[in-house]
Amino acid sequence: MIDIRELRRDFGGIHALAGVDLRIEPGERRAVIGPNGAGKTTLFNVLTGELRPNGGSIRLDGAALTGLTTWQRARLGLVRMYQRNELFDPLSALENVLLSIGSLGGAYRPFRSPLPAERIEAEEVLARVGLADRRSVTARTLSHGERRQLELALALARQPVVLLLDEPTAGMSPAETERITALIAGLERRLTVLIVEHDMDVVFRLADRITVMHEGRAIAEGTPNEIRADRRVHDVYLGKAVEA
Amino acid sequence: MVIRAAMVLAVWLALVTFPQWSSAWESSRFAAGIIRQVLIFAIFASSLNLLVGYTGLPSLGHAAFFGGGAYAAAIAAQRLGTDQLFVSLGAGVIGAALLALLIGFLAVRALGIFFLMLTLALAQMVFAIAFQATDLTGGSNGFSGVHRPVLFGLDLGAASDLYVLVCAIALSVGLLLWRVTTSTYGRALVGVRENERRMRAIGYDTRTLKLSAFVLAGALAGVAGALSSYEFRFVSPNDVALGTSVTGFVMVLIGGGGTLIGPIVGAAVVLLIERVLPSQLPAQTVLGIVFIAFVVFARQGIVGAARRLARA
Amino acid sequence: MTPQDALQQALNGLSFGALLFILAAGLSLIFGMMDVVNLAHGAFYMLGAYVALSVTRATGSFWAALVIAPLALAVLGLLVEPLLLRRLRGRHLDQVLITIGLSLVIADFIRLRDDWGWGATVRSLPFPAGLDRSISIAGSDYPTYRLFVIAFSAGLALLLYVLHRRSRIGALVRAGVGDAEMLSALGVDTDRLFTVTFAIGAGLAGLAGVVAAPVFGLQPGMDVDALIYSLIVVVVGGLGSLSGSIAGSAVVGPADTFGKVLFPQFALALIFAIMALVLLFRPTGLLGRVRIGR
Numbered sequence: 065m066i067d068i069r070e071l072r073r074d075f076g077g078i079h080a081l082a083g084v085d086l087r088i089e090p091g092e093r094r095a096v097i098g099p100n101g102a103g104k105t106t107l108f109n110v111l112t113g114e115l116r117p118n119g120g121s122i123r124l125d126g127a128a129l130t131g132l133t134t135w136q137r138a139r140l141g142l143v144r145m146y147q148r149n150e151l152f153d154p155l156s157a158l159e160n161v162l163l164s165i166g167s168l169g170g171a172y173r174p175f176r177s178p179l180p181a182e183r184i185e186a187e188e189v190l191a192r193v194g195l196a197d198r199r200s201v202t203a204r205t206l207s208h209g210e211r212r213q214l215e216l217a218l219a220l221a222r223q224p225v226v227l228l229l230d231e232p233t234a235g236m237s238p239a240e241t242e243r244i245t246a247l248i249a250g251l252e253r254r255l256t257v258l259i260v261e262h263d264m265d266v267v268f269r270l271a272d273r274i275t276v277m278h279e280g281r282a283i284a285e286g287t288p289n290e291i292r293a294d295r296r297v298h299d300v301y302l303g304k305a306v307e308a
Numbered sequence: 309m310v311i312r313a314a315m316v317l318a319v320w321l322a323l324v325t326f327p328q329w330s331s332a333w334e335s336s337r338f339a340a341g342i343i344r345q346v347l348i349f350a351i352f353a354s355s356l357n358l359l360v361g362y363t364g365l366p367s368l369g370h371a372a373f374f375g376g377g378a379y380a381a382a383i384a385a386q387r388l389g390t391d392q393l394f395v396s397l398g399a400g401v402i403g404a405a406l407l408a409l410l411i412g413f414l415a416v417r418a419l420g421i422f423f424l425m426l427t428l429a430l431a432q433m434v435f436a437i438a439f440q441a442t443d444l445t446g447g448s449n450g451f452s453g454v455h456r457p458v459l460f461g462l463d464l465g466a467a468s469d470l471y472v473l474v475c476a477i478a479l480s481v482g483l484l485l486w487r488v489t490t491s492t493y494g495r496a497l498v499g500v501r502e503n504e505r506r507m508r509a510i511g512y513d514t515r516t517l518k519l520s521a522f523v524l525a526g527a528l529a530g531v532a533g534a535l536s537s538y539e540f541r542f543v544s545p546n547d548v549a550l551g552t553s554v555t556g557f558v559m560v561l562i563g564g565g566g567t568l569i570g571p572i573v574g575a576a577v578v579l580l581i582e583r584v585l586p587s588q589l590p591a592q593t594v595l596g597i598v599f600i601a602f603v604v605f606a607r608q609g610i611v612g613a614a615r616r617l618a619r620a
Numbered sequence: 621m622t623p624q625d626a627l628q629q630a631l632n633g634l635s636f637g638a639l640l641f642i643l644a645a646g647l648s649l650i651f652g653m654m655d656v657v658n659l660a661h662g663a664f665y666m667l668g669a670y671v672a673l674s675v676t677r678a679t680g681s682f683w684a685a686l687v688i689a690p691l692a693l694a695v696l697g698l699l700v701e702p703l704l705l706r707r708l709r710g711r712h713l714d715q716v717l718i719t720i721g722l723s724l725v726i727a728d729f730i731r732l733r734d735d736w737g738w739g740a741t742v743r744s745l746p747f748p749a750g751l752d753r754s755i756s757i758a759g760s761d762y763p764t765y766r767l768f769v770i771a772f773s774a775g776l777a778l779l780l781y782v783l784h785r786r787s788r789i790g791a792l793v794r795a796g797v798g799d800a801e802m803l804s805a806l807g808v809d810t811d812r813l814f815t816v817t818f819a820i821g822a823g824l825a826g827l828a829g830v831v832a833a834p835v836f837g838l839q840p841g842m843d844v845d846a847l848i849y850s851l852i853v854v855v856v857g858g859l860g861s862l863s864g865s866i867a868g869s870a871v872v873g874p875a876d877t878f879g880k881v882l883f884p885q886f887a888l889a890l891i892f893a894i895m896a897l898v899l900l901f902r903p904t905g906l907l908g909r910v911r912i913g914r
């Protein structure tokens with residue numbers, strides 16, 4: 065589904081991505097872990113097109129993504145949930161989701177009001193993430209956990225094919241973490257999910273396979289059990305030098 | 309919703325018939341003239357509001373389309389030898405829209421504050437062209453002798469006829485803007501204003517969205533410009549000058565950006581300060597101070613402040 | 621065009637560019653430090669010229685005006701910044717809007733002050749004694765004042781460069797342009813730094829006004845012209861750096877001058893084309909560090 069080869073991205077002298085190879089099957093739940101600075105967020109930014117790579121290629125279901133803008137990739141089904149919430153603060157939760165759904169139909173209908181079908185769909189998405197009774201609340205006034213839920217709703221509303229989740233449980237209480245993890249676990253299997261996470265419990269619960277990144281490279285990949293037993297991964301997290 | 313529509317209609321009907329029911333008042337004609345100008349500038353300010361208030365694009369060059377539309381209307385009527393309304397008004401709209409496409413194409417590439425700087429600079433170039441192309445525009449003397457339009461057989465030259473025309477067009481523009489801002493397109497514009505990055509991430513082509521808003525706003529400013537050419541029977545480089553752009557911006561801010569009535573209120577307030585204020589008080593100074601006060605204390609404008617009070 | 625004419629125009633272009641540098645440097649400085657595009661910059665320029673007019677009338681000395689007018693504008697800056705801009709810290713667009721209001725007030729103030737010898741009629745400032753003649757260069761006469769402008773501006777650029785690179789205030793400015801928040805976290809009084817920066821920017825605008833006045837005269841609307849030119853210069857040259865102001869004025873000055881002489885109808889189009897090209901292909905401006913376009 066996603067085929068990343070030799071992906072490279074530099075910032076001045078820093079090799080944020082130093083040749084990343086990653087292959088994800090359709091429907092797979094892949095977690096990307098690694099210490100801070102490993103390049104995980106850069107990987108996401110390059111995937112969505114917000115950053116241009118300095119080398120390498122990305123293919124989505126066979127189609128090359130090079131040169132496509134962020135919005136073009138979103139239309140192909142590559143949708144992202146942000147680490148720091150990127151919501152439409154003064155709008156209500158429902159209006160936020162409606163905006164996301166609206167992009168499916170194309171924005172150029174100057175006289176088209178949101179169709180009843182879209183409203184129903186928006187309410188469904190809100191219900192799925194557990195915000196059904198908060199639909200009229202302004203995004204700004206929602207609690208942090210609820211904002212994360214809305215953040216996920218915005219991504220889901222777009223009917224993604226590949227979902228990029230950037231630290232979905234960041235800043236959440238245990239109860240909120242549990243809720244969102246259950247949500248993600250319950251997503252339909254035809255969705256391919258790529259998760260960056262620091263919370264290992266969440267990772268081991270959700271992931272089919274795990275990729276470990278370190279200093280811009282993928283140094284290990286395997287099932288959760290394989291990774292748990294992998295010596296190199298232990299070293300990376302304990303700060304010892306590792307051969308890639 | 310129906311109640312609000314009925315209220316708007318009632319107000320409009322009262323406005324349209326104002327010259328009739330106020331005819332006993334000695335200042336009736338003067339007031340009608342002021343109302344015409346308020347409506348014309350309300351259209352201008354509303355078009356700018358679409359850019360500034362709804363899409364979040366702070367344009368300081370909007371007069372280019374106002375004056376550009378005025379010049380286009382006047383020049384077209386003269387060169388084509390006809391005073392038909394749809395010819396001059398059409399030329400005004402199309403001329404302004406094309407100019408907006410040209411300027412917008414470059415301007416929407418600029419981020420944030422640089423968009424403001426670019427629109428300012430590019431509009432100044434339009435000003436300079438208006439000033440220098442004496443054969444076409446009359447140069448610094450302006451384009452005088454603009455005829456009031458003719459609607460098929462009907463001559464709209466009399467002040468009262470023009471009054472009705474302006475009211476009718478103002479209502480049409482208002483309805484159009486209401487339809488646009490409440491549509492999914494309008495919501496998308498608000499989305500661009502609030503979080504352009506996220507809009508791109510959920511699949512919106514924000515650059516084209518911004519450009520389309522820019523052109524639409526420009527076209528509507530052109531409508532106001534054409535009406536202005538009929539009202540004053542005159543078009544001057546002042547109509548494309550920075551001062552006019554700033555005045556429009558001041559109207560939007562004082563009235564309340566992002567609302568439909570805001571620009572109308574703003575236009576009324578600013579025109580009252582400019583035209584009705586006694587000549588001893590320096591209008592621009594007062595305007596400048598009022599503007600600063602609003603930016604500091606009442607950023608959401610009169611309408612915004614009123615709504616906040618109503619909610620409290 | 622004869623070689624003499626070409627030399628004349630080259631010198632004109634150079635002196636205009638020199639003037640543009642003084643004008644743009646202040647705008648670029650304020651933006652680089654405070655992220656505020658000071659749209660009252662043209663009004664400060666205008667006020668500087670008019671203050672110089674009064675000082676020259678009162679003292680008979682252009683040189684006195686050259687010192688006093690920028691100081692007066694700097695004082696104005698010292699007052700305006702804490703009063704109006706500081707309370708809107710972080711709201712960059714709103715700060716820009718305030719400068720618009722300020723420019724309206726200043727321009728109107730000047731327009732109404734007939735009693736001060738200002739007002740709406742066109743005024744002129746005589747060339748200072750000693751610089752009011754022409755000297756012969758390569759066979760044609762050239763006004764010495766314009767040569768003075770070039771020399772003065774070059775000297776100013778050098779002074780600013782030295783201050784920028786070698787002095788404590790320069791270091792603070794450089795650091796502030798890079799990251800004002802960090803500077804504040806390190807214990808520097810950024811409020812005072814911003815106020816001083818704004819004052820310097822205003823002073824530079826006033827200085828440009830004095831220097832330009834004998835050449836361009838004083839009339840309503842000069843603030844708008846100055847503002848537009850300074851904006852074009854910083855878009856072309858790049859915002860936030862001294863070298864950007866130099867690069868921008870070095871391009872726009874001669875381009876504008878030659879354009880007006882060679883094809884007066886299209887001089888504007890030339891400037892427009894330059895700006896468009898820079899924006900499309902080098903969005904930070906020639907030597908700037910701030911991304912202007914995408």
